[in-house]
Amino acid sequence: MPNLINSPRIISAGRAQHDRHSPNRVRRPHGFPSWLLEYTSGGEADLYVTNGIVKARQHSLFLYLPGTRQTYENNNEAGIWSHNWVSFQPRSDWLNWLDWPPIDAGVVMLDHLALDTSNHVKSCFDDLVKVFHGPLPQREPLAMSLLEQLLLWCDSANPNSGSQRFDTRIQRSMAFICERYREPLTLESIAVAVGISPSRLAHLFPQEVGITPMRYLEQHRIEMARQRLAATSDSISDIAERVGYGSASYFSKVFRNVQGCTPRESRKRALMV
Missing domain, CATH: 1.10.10.60 (Homeodomain-like)
Incomplete structure (x- = not known):
């Protein structure tokens, strides 16, 4: 009998580049039923929040919680927005790693990552996307393992790391x-x-x-x-x-x-x- 994974999963993942000729304007009033994580490797995106606009610059990540309104787009003045994204349901023991500084209700961000940490995050993200869309029989658990590594690197740069916000x-x-x-x-x-x-x-x-x-x-x-x-x-x-x-x-x-x-x-x- 196959060993089925008794855990949540990655729903979708990818890499993309956007500029004025191929804009990425997201307007999701009700968000996703899952979590959405975006990493900016180049350029920047504008996140529209309650109090204005927050810049998602190079070496930063933003995360939408399930059901949160999503409104963002690439900033044309900053050149090509290169980004990786993943939609997922986290394992229960990941929740404290996702306690990032909030920028709005249901939206959190890690900004100004150190270059070494950012490079590790990008490497994990690139491998995650490649594995998730690849032919390997164990691609889903491997992709989850890479997401776990990615989140651990994020936690190393999280100013809230060690807090126990999640009950x-x-x-x-x-x-x-x-x-x-x-x-x-x-x-x-x-x-x-x-x-x-x-x-x-x-x-x-x-x-x-x-x-x-x-x-x-x-x-x-x-x-x-x-x-x-x-x-x-x-x-x-x-x-x-x-x-x-x-x-x-x-x-x-x-x-x-x-x-x-x-x-x-x-x-x-x-x-x-």
Whole structure:
């Protein structure tokens, strides 16, 4: 039986260059359901925040939390904006590494990275994109490993490093969900497992993770199903049951809502890679 990854994942990643002839103007009023990390290796971008414009200059990174409005574009006056980006769902033990200085609600930034640190970040980013889009059978766990290295380099330059902004109970609840996702979990059962009231969990979890505990559970179940569809020949009904859904039709509906395609289409795409 294949060893399926019991963790969140990278959703998309890439490299790009933009100038006045190929502008990159992003207007996402509701953001992404995942985290979005951007690294500037050349030029700069303008981030539109509540109090004006923040410059994302060379050797800087900015990070949007899930559900945060995203409004940014390349700054034509600064030449070509060269940048790497990755959209991902973090592992629970990464959360403290993502406690960067805020520039707006749901937007954080690391600016003025030392050249050596910036070079390491760029190297990890370049390798991540190459591996993620490559042919290796283990490309997804390898890409996650490179993202982890990247975030560790970022943490070495983070002025907030060592702080514990993220509640350990939220980290434990994420780990509990990832471990017990096959079971019929409820907000109450998760709260009891980590020693917090359901109302407090319902308040803190989206505040720190960006989505509700039950949405996190749903996304994790669907990710486990997606990996099993790609790695096994199990029937869709068997996979639905294995990831915690009693109804194959309901599982297919949720899968489509999360992934944008049916389980069968997801399996077909995996076979084409």
